[in-house]
Amino acid sequence: MAVGTSGSRAAHTPPARALTDAVGEDPATGGSALDVGPDDLPDGLVVADGAGRVVCFNAAAARITATPAATAIGLPLEQALPLEDLKGRRWWTLTDPYGGLATRTGQPEQNLLLPGGREVLVSARYVRESPTGPVRRLVVSLRGTEARRRTELSHAELIATVAHELRSPLTSVKGFTATLLAKWERFTDDQKRLMLETVDADANRVTRLIAELLDISRIDSGRLELRRQPVDISAAVERHIQAHTANGQAPGRFLVHTRRPLPMLWADPDKVDQVLGNLLENAVRHGEGTVTIEIAPAPAPAKSDESGTSVTVSDEGPGIPEESMARVFTRFWRGSKRGGTGLGLYIVKGIVEAHGGTITVARGPGGGAEFRFILPVSAPAYLTQGA
Numbered sequence: 283m284a285v286g287t288s289g290s291r292a293a294h295t296p297p298a299r300a301l302t303d304a305v306g307e308d309p310a311t312g313g314s315a316l317d318v319g320p321d322d323l324p325d326g327l328v329v330a331d332g333a334g335r336v337v338c339f340n341a342a343a344a345r346i347t348a349t350p351a352a353t354a355i356g357l358p359l360e361q362a363l364p365l366e367d368l369k370g371r372r373w374w375t376l377t378d379p380y381g382g383l384a385t386r387t388g389q390p391e392q393n394l395l396l397p398g399g400r401e402v403l404v405s406a407r408y409v410r411e412s413p414t415g416p417v418r419r420l421v422v423s424l425r426g427t428e429a430r431r432r433t434e435l436s437h438a439e440l441i442a443t444v445a446h447e448l449r450s451p452l453t454s455v456k457g458f459t460a461t462l463l464a465k466w467e468r469f470t471d472d473q474k475r476l477m478l479e480t481v482d483a484d485a486n487r488v489t490r491l492i493a494e495l496l497d498i499s500r501i502d503s504g505r506l507e508l509r510r511q512p513v514d515i516s517a518a519v520e521r522h523i524q525a526h527t528a529n530g531q532a533p534g535r536f537l538v539h540t541r542r543p544l545p546m547l548w549a550d551p552d553k554v555d556q557v558l559g560n561l562l563e564n565a566v567r568h569g570e571g572t573v574t575i576e577i578a579p580a581p582a583p584a585k586s587d588e589s590g591t592s593v594t595v596s597d598e599g600p601g602i603p604e605e606s607m608a609r610v611f612t613r614f615w616r617g618s619k620r621g622g623t624g625l626g627l628y629i630v631k632g633i634v635e636a637h638g639g640t641i642t643v644a645r646g647p648g649g650g651a652e653f654r655f656i657l658p659v660s661a662p663a664y665l666t667q668g669a
């Protein structure tokens with residue numbers, strides 16, 4: 283048998299004592315070296331003694347396995363925790379912790395099945411008195427698969443979104459270039475120009491999507507690099523407004539209020555441009571009426587005496603429903619059916635937070651959406667010394 287079945291003492295070992303035995307005692311106090319009880323742990327903890335009987339079964343393990351701790355304590359491990367691999371084989375028989383290789387120290391985390399097909403992530407550690415001695419304790423960690431499933435679903439959604447967003451422009455590029463190559467002489471110069479402009483616009487769309495994906499990767503991994511320089515945020519706002527008016531928006535649609543004096547802002551100018559461009563694009567595309575941009579000095583979001591700069595972008599459109607406010611900065615959130623990948627605001631939030639700032643969304647005075655971000659000044663130390 284893979285797991286022993288003897289040892290009457292095990293049934294009466296309290297869980298807290300089992301954890302003390304598993305992690306060791308503090309020589310100064312004689313108590314646990316860790317001032318924590320089994321039920322305080324976020325993951326499931328199951329401990330079996332040298333005879334293979336369960337001596338600790340914490341609250342998280344009871345929740346994950348749907349087995350009461352009182353039922354599990356004292357049972358042979360293979361009965362209290364009847365695990366199978368994804369091929370339906372009994373895991374304890376395969377791993378044989380008590381009778382297997384004496385040099386084995388445990389099992390890495392893997393996906394196993396509980397009765398009823400419920401998935402659980404399991405890892406095990408074999409505690410021996412000597413490197414090749416018998417197993418004195420078997421410590422098993424259990425985790426639910428919900429977080430991993432959410433991550434996998436998010437990745438699947440990202441792949442599906444990218445595939446969908448790439449298909450349309452690439453099909454257009456392929457179609458127009460193939461047509462031009464095959465029938466170049468049949469088209470007038472104006473027709474050729476129109477097709478090439480369409481190809482150029484679709485290529486830019488693909489480039490923007492790839493840039494968004496790279497930004498998401500850097501944000502998620504904490505590798506978003508900032509090249510801080512002095513930034514004139516008022517001038518940056520004016521540049522974006524001029525770009526929108528050059529593309530056909532009425533100049534009177536934009537209203538800028540600036541409260542001076544503004545503190546000198548040290549930030550990554552390209553990243554700030556990305557934030558402003560996304561927020562203004564959202565206001566123009568999804569909002570209505572006048573787009574108001576307010577720039578003002580503000581306390582920095584961090585708990586410090588450092589000042590900051592606040593930028594508020596609001597419109598007079600239908601706004602964002604109250605129930606959607608909490609999801610605005612998540613991946614794939616779309617405020618309307620007017621296109622977009624749903625990744626822009628997620629990236630905006632990541633950029634602002636990488637600067638040490640905050641961003642919020644609310645209903646604006648005109649009824650539309652109001653986005654406000656605050657960036658701390660973040661001046662270099664040599665400029666603030668002696669101030």
